Amino acid sequence: MAEFEPKIIAFVCNWCTYTGADLTGTSRIKHATNVRIIRLPCTGRIDFMLLMKAFARGADGVIVSGCHPNDCHYTSGNFHARRRWILFRSLLNFMGVDARRIIFSWVSAAEGAKWAEVVNTAVKEIRALGPYDEYKNLAPIRASWRTEHAG
Amino acid sequence: MTDKKTIKKSSLDDLFKKMMADGKRVLAPVRKGETVLFQEVDGYSAVAADYVQTTLSAKEALLPRCEEMMRFTTAQSTVSLEEGPAKPSPVVVFGVRPCDARSIAVVNAVYLKDYNDALYKEKSDSTTIIAVSCAKSDEYCFCTSVGGSPGSTEGSDILLTLIDGDTYLAEILTDKGKAVVSIAPALFAAAGSEVKEKHLADVPVQFDLGALEKKLPGAFDGAVWITQSLRCIGCGTCSYVCPACTCFDIQDETDGTRGMRFRCWDSCGFGQFTLHTSGHNPREVQSQRWRQRIMHKFSYQPDQLQVVGCVGCGRCSRACPVDMNILQHIKDIVEAR
Amino acid sequence: MQDKIIQKAKELLSGGAVQVVIGYGQGTGDRVRAIFIQKPEDAGRLIMDGRCVQNLAGYLMKHEVRALGRAAIVARMPVLRSIAQLMYEEQFKDSDVAVIGISDANELVDLPDLNALKEYVRANPLKLTPEEQAEVDRLDAMTREERWAFWMEETSKCIKCYACRASCPMCYCARCTVEVNQPQWISVPSHDLGNLEWHIMRAMHLAGRCVNCGECTRACPVGIPLRLLNQRIIADIADNFGEEEDYALAAFKPDDKEDFIR
Numbered sequence: 001m002a003e004f005e006p007k008i009i010a011f012v013c014n015w016c017t018y019t020g021a022d023l024t025g026t027s028r029i030k031h032a033t034n035v036r037i038i039r040l041p042c043t044g045r046i047d048f049m050l051l052m053k054a055f056a057r058g059a060d061g062v063i064v065s066g067c068h069p070n071d072c073h074y075t076s077g078n079f080h081a082r083r084r085w086i087l088f089r090s091l092l093n094f095m096g097v098d099a100r101r102i103i104f105s106w107v108s109a110a111e112g113a114k115w116a117e118v119v120n121t122a123v124k125e126i127r128a129l130g131p132y133d134e135y136k137n138l139a140p141i142r143a144s145w146r147t148e149h150a151g
Numbered sequence: 152m153t154d155k156k157t158i159k160k161s162s163l164d165d166l167f168k169k170m171m172a173d174g175k176r177v178l179a180p181v182r183k184g185e186t187v188l189f190q191e192v193d194g195y196s197a198v199a200a201d202y203v204q205t206t207l208s209a210k211e212a213l214l215p216r217c218e219e220m221m222r223f224t225t226a227q228s229t230v231s232l233e234e235g236p237a238k239p240s241p242v243v244v245f246g247v248r249p250c251d252a253r254s255i256a257v258v259n260a261v262y263l264k265d266y267n268d269a270l271y272k273e274k275s276d277s278t279t280i281i282a283v284s285c286a287k288s289d290e291y292c293f294c295t296s297v298g299g300s301p302g303s304t305e306g307s308d309i310l311l312t313l314i315d316g317d318t319y320l321a322e323i324l325t326d327k328g329k330a331v332v333s334i335a336p337a338l339f340a341a342a343g344s345e346v347k348e349k350h351l352a353d354v355p356v357q358f359d360l361g362a363l364e365k366k367l368p369g370a371f372d373g374a375v376w377i378t379q380s381l382r383c384i385g386c387g388t389c390s391y392v393c394p395a396c397t398c399f400d401i402q403d404e405t406d407g408t409r410g411m412r413f414r415c416w417d418s419c420g421f422g423q424f425t426l427h428t429s430g431h432n433p434r435e436v437q438s439q440r441w442r443q444r445i446m447h448k449f450s451y452q453p454d455q456l457q458v459v460g461c462v463g464c465g466r467c468s469r470a471c472p473v474d475m476n477i478l479q480h481i482k483d484i485v486e487a488r
Numbered sequence: 489m490q491d492k493i494i495q496k497a498k499e500l501l502s503g504g505a506v507q508v509v510i511g512y513g514q515g516t517g518d519r520v521r522a523i524f525i526q527k528p529e530d531a532g533r534l535i536m537d538g539r540c541v542q543n544l545a546g547y548l549m550k551h552e553v554r555a556l557g558r559a560a561i562v563a564r565m566p567v568l569r570s571i572a573q574l575m576y577e578e579q580f581k582d583s584d585v586a587v588i589g590i591s592d593a594n595e596l597v598d599l600p601d602l603n604a605l606k607e608y609v610r611a612n613p614l615k616l617t618p619e620e621q622a623e624v625d626r627l628d629a630m631t632r633e634e635r636w637a638f639w640m641e642e643t644s645k646c647i648k649c650y651a652c653r654a655s656c657p658m659c660y661c662a663r664c665t666v667e668v669n670q671p672q673w674i675s676v677p678s679h680d681l682g683n684l685e686w687h688i689m690r691a692m693h694l695a696g697r698c699v700n701c702g703e704c705t706r707a708c709p710v711g712i713p714l715r716l717l718n719q720r721i722i723a724d725i726a727d728n729f730g731e732e733e734d735y736a737l738a739a740f741k742p743d744d745k746e747d748f749i750r
Binding site for chain 3: 184185186206207216217290291377380384385386387388390391392400404413415416421435436437470472476479
C-alpha cells in the first residue's frame with residue numbers, strides 16, 4: 001500500500017513566510033509537495049476559524065507561519081497572533097482536538113531553507129499521525145458521502 | 152371502541168426486544184445528567200423513571216433538529232441530484248407524554264395540510280407512538296387548559312397508564328398500535344374493568360382558551376408584549392424544546408462539487424428570523440417576536456389550521472433561561488381588562 | 489442586604505437619577521427572575537439572596553430596556569466585571585448606567601460612577617475558584633481521546649438554540665459570526681461539525697472577555713458544561729499573560745511564551 005500522503009494547508013503572512021517560501025524555490029531547494037500555501041496579509045489576520053475550516057474540508061495538518069517577533073510588517077500583528085495561538089492551542093487540546101496537527105513557525109523572507117525544513121518536518125510528523133478522519137468526518141457531507149477526489 | 156389490555160411493567164423489556172427483533176428502532180427517555188432526552192435504547196432498563204417531562208420533546212423523531220433533504224453534485228453548468236441515504240427504519244417512540252402525542256396533530260397540520268412534505272410523511276408513517284399517561288405534573292403543566300389531559304389518547308397509537316405498581320392499562324388506539332400488540336401478543340392480557348382516571352395527575356384548568364382566542368386579535372398593538380418580554384433574551388430555547396413548533400431553516404453545505412441540503416430547526420425568537428435581504432426587519436425588536444410566538448400559537452394557528460399551537464407541556468417555561476412563564480403570561484392576557 | 493438595595497433603588501428612582509432599576513424579583517416557584525422597577529413604590533419587589541445569580545448586564549444593551557430611560561442595575565461581581573468589559577468595548581458612556589454594587593462578601597459597594605466600578609473590578613482580578621480549577625484539571629488529566637469523547641458527547645446534545653449566546657452580556661454583536669454566510673464560517677446545522685465549530689468559536693470570541701458568570705451553562709437547556717471552555721481560557725490567560733490588562737488579547741509582551749513556535 002502506498003504511503004499516506006497528508007494534505008497540509010499552510011497559512012502564511014505575505015511579508016515574511018510567503019516571501020521566504022518564494023526564496024525556497026528561487027534557491028532551488030526541494031521540499032515535500034503536500035503543502036498548499038494560502039497567503040494572508042499578516043499572521044494577525046489568520047483567524048482561527050480558517051484553521052478549523054481547513055480541517056473540516058479535509059486537511060490532515062495545518063502550518064501557520066509569519067514574521068519573527070519584532071519583524072512584523074505591521075509592527076505587532078505577530079505578537080497579537082501569538083497570544084491568540086497560545087489560548088487557541090490550549091482550547092483545542094482541552095476539547096480533544098489534535099493540536100499536534102497545527103504547526104506554528106516564524107520564517108523570515110531570508111529563510112528559504114528554514115521553510116523547506118518546516119514543511120518537510122511537518123509532513124513527516126503529520127504522516128506519522130495519519131489521516132485526520134476523526135475531524136473531517138464530522139461533517140455529514142464527508143462522513144456519509146465520501147468520494148475519492150473530494151474538494 | 153378502544154381495545155383495552157394490560158401489560159406488566161416487567162414485560163416491557165420483552166416488548167422492547169420483540170419490537171427490535173421486528174426491525175424497529177426504539178426511542179425512549181434516557182437520563183443524561185440533569186436532562187432526560189429521547190434516545191435509541193436497547194432495552195427497557197435504560198428508560199428514565201421518575202420525571203415529569205423530558206427536556207426535549209419527542210418531536211425529533213418526526214422533525215429532527217437537522218435532517219438531510221437532498222444531495223447533489225455540480226459540473227460545469229449542470230446540477231444532478233444524487234441518491235440519498237437509505238430510508239430510515241421504522242421507529243417506536245416509547246414514553247411519550249399525552250401532551251406531546253397531541254402535539255403531533257399540530258405538526259401534521261403544518262406539514263401535511265395542503266402539501267404532503269415527503270420527508271415528514273415518511274417518518275410520520277413509519278413511527279409508532281407508545282405514550283405513557285402522567286401520574287405526576289408540576290406547576291408548569293397546563294395541558295387541561297388547552298384541550299388535553301394527563302390521560303389523553305389523541306395522537307397516541309398505544310397509551311399506557313400505570314394502574315398499580317406493576318401493571319399498565321394499555322389502550323390500543325390505532326392499527327399501528329395493534330401491530331405492536333401483534334408482535335408480542337403473549338405479553339398483553341385482557342383488561343378487566345380498570346379505569347385510568349384515578350391514576351392520573353391532577354392538572355387544574357388555569358384559563359379559558361376561548362376567551363384567550365377572542366382577546367388576542369385585538370391585543371396586537373397592546374403594551375403587554377413589551378412588559379412581558381422585557382426580560383426575554385431572544386434565544387431559541389422555547390421553540391426548540393416545544394413539541395408543536397415547526398419552523399425550519401434550510402442550509403446548503405458544499406464541498407467542492409458536492410453539496411447537501413439540510414432542514415434545521417429555526418425560531419421566531421431570533422432577530423434574524425424575519426430579516427429581509429433588503430435589510431428591513433418587520434420584527435425588529437424582541438417584544439414583536441414574543442408577540443409572534445403567542446399570536447401564532449393561540450390565534451393564527453387556530454384561525455388557519457383549526458388547531459391550537461400549544462399543548463401545555465410547559466417545557467418552554469421550564470427551559471427558559473430567564474423564566475418567561477408562558478402560562479403566567481397567558482393568564483395575564485386573559486385577565487387583563 | 490435586600491433592604492439596603494430596596495432603599496437605594498427607591499432613592500435612585502424617586503430622585504429621578506434613573507428611570508428603571510434592573511434587579512431580581514420573584515419568579516415561578518422557587519425561581520427568581522429579572523425585574524424592571526420603574527416606580528419607587530414598586531422597589532419592595534426587589535429580592536437579593538443566593539438565587540440571584542443571573543448576569544443582568546446584557547439587559548443594559550437591550551432595545552426595549554434602553555427605551556425605558558437611564559437604568560440602575562443590581563450588580564454582583566460578575567455583573568460589575570461585565571459592565572467594566574462592556575465599557576472597555578465602548579458600549580456605554582459613563583452617564584448611561586448607575587450601579588447598585590454588591591461585593592463577594594455580600595456588602596453593598598459604593599460605586600458613584602463607572603470609573604469607580606472600573607477601579608473596583610481592577611482591584612479584584614478574575615480568578616477561578618479552587619472547585620472550578622479542579623474541574624478544569626479533571627478534564628486536563630484525561631487523555632486527548634477521552635477529552636474528545638467527552639466533548640463529542642456533550643456537544644451532541646446541542647440544539648443550536650443559542651441560549652448560551654443570548655444569555656451572555658458579552659455576545660452583543662449585531663451579526664454573530666454564525667450568521668455570516670459569505671463565507672459560511674460556522675456550519676449552521678446542528679450536526680457534529682456545526683455543533684463543535686460553534687462551541688470553539690464561542691469560546692474563542694469570549695477569550696479575555698468572559699467574566700466567568702456561568703450564565704451560558706445555566707442557560708443551556710440540555711446541560712452542556714460550556715463554561716469549562718471559558719474557564720480553561722481564563723486560567724490560561726492568568727498563567728500566561730498575568731492579570732494587569734483589561735483585555736489580554738488587545739495587549740502583548742515581546743517575551744510572551746513561544747516554546748511551541750518553530
